[in-house]
Amino acid sequence: MDGFKLMRELRVNYEQEVHYLPKETGLALIESTTQDDGRISARCRDAKVEDLWSLTSFFGYSTQTFVLAVNLLDRFLATMRIQQKHLSCVSLSCLHMAAKVTEEECNLTPSVELIRIGQCRFTASDLGRMEKIITEKLNFKPKAITALTFLQLYHQITLSYSTDRKDALSLEKLEAQLKACLCRISFSKAKPSILALSLLRKEIEAIQSEDMLEIVYHIQRHLKIADSDLLMWSERVAQCLSDYASPECSKPNHRKLQWIVSRRTAQNLHSYRSVPELPTIPEGCWDESESEDSCEDMSSGEESLSSSLGSDAEGPFFPLHLHHQKHHQHLLS
Structure with a gap:
């Protein structure tokens, strides 16, 4: 796609992004x-977004799946007031909905496996009923x-017009940095166009390319983005990535994405087919006229995957493609 078409597509997306923003209130x-x-x-x-990052890495899903899942989650949470006990069902439903849009059908994880690996109690x-609720409340559209x-788009445009070191600008690294930012709800308030441009500018400043900076x-x-808006979010991005790179920061442990489990645990993960007896979601429980959520319990006492994945060690349990995840770890360092 030539530069002119890219800029035209960029403008169209810029005008439409407002329809996919979570409610500020x-x-x-x-x-x-x-x-x-x-x-x-x-x-x-x-913490739940970090879990989604862990699960997308576990199942080999794309960055697009993760980002769409977070977008759905934030839009739903900003629309419906739900209780903590229902969050696991909501977040996993968002991931499953996103995967069905962005992943090849042959790569989709069955909902039963998704629930089991996610260590959820529903x-x-x-999950299917919650997906229906989310679809209705958000007027869900695939794109x-x-x-x-x-x-x-920014990456494509930059490479189309730049005569500088094109290989120095890594889209993979930019995507990893975006995922780190999305783990903080504060960045859900940023317009996607400005957040992405802030990430791009920071990375170009790091590789010191005057051509790309232009x-x-x-x-x-x-796009008529104000200098003050770009500067504010650029500073927040820089601070977030600096904090994320520090050893004190709590973040998904990418080593734990390759679970090392005992043979007994692996057998249980493969063979366990039952779930606790829990009430299903009542049909009318998400009435927008009510500020309180009246659903029955769907889950309880679930831990964050970022803190609970993997413990006892006897052998690898992950699919082979996850062994290739290790080379991503340097991206945020």
Whole structure:
């Protein structure tokens, strides 16, 4: 695709991105919620997004699947006030919906396996019912405009116009940095076009390419992005990635994405077919006229995958493709 067509596509996506943003009032409510409130807090949401990152890596899903799942999750959480006990069902439903849109059918993980590996306490029927609820509440459409949409377009435009070291600008690294930012709810308030441009500018500044930096300025002028907005989010991106790279930061442990489990645990994962008896989701429980959620319990006491994956060691349990994940670890360092 030539540069002119790319810029035209960029403009179309820029005009449409507003339709795929989470409600600001809903995000603000989540950020103001305390951890012991029983509702979804920012910390609770961030931990669940880290779980989604772990699961997408586990199943070999693409960055597009992860980003779409987070977009669906944030939009739903910002629309519906749900309790913490329902968050696992909601987040896993978002992942399953995203995978059905972006992944090849032969690569899709069955819902039963998704629930088991996700260590959740609800049924495949519950998952299907929750997907229906999310679809209705969000008026779900397969295509969504996200920060990844812009990041990929920006990368293509930069390579189309640049005469500098094109191999120095890694889309894979930019995608990894985007995933790190999405693990913080604060970045859900950024317009996807600005968040993606902030990531691109930071990376181009790091590789010291004046030619590419000029292209960033051209994109900014083309989309009429204010200097103050780009500067503010660029600073937040830089701080986030700096914090993320520090050893004190709590983040998904990519080594744990290759579970090392005992033979007994592996056998249980393969053979365990039953789930606890739990009520299914009542049909009318997500009435928008109510601020409180009246669903029956679907899950309880679930830990974050980022802290619970893997423990006892006797042999690898992951599929072979996950052994190739190790080379990604340097991207955020």
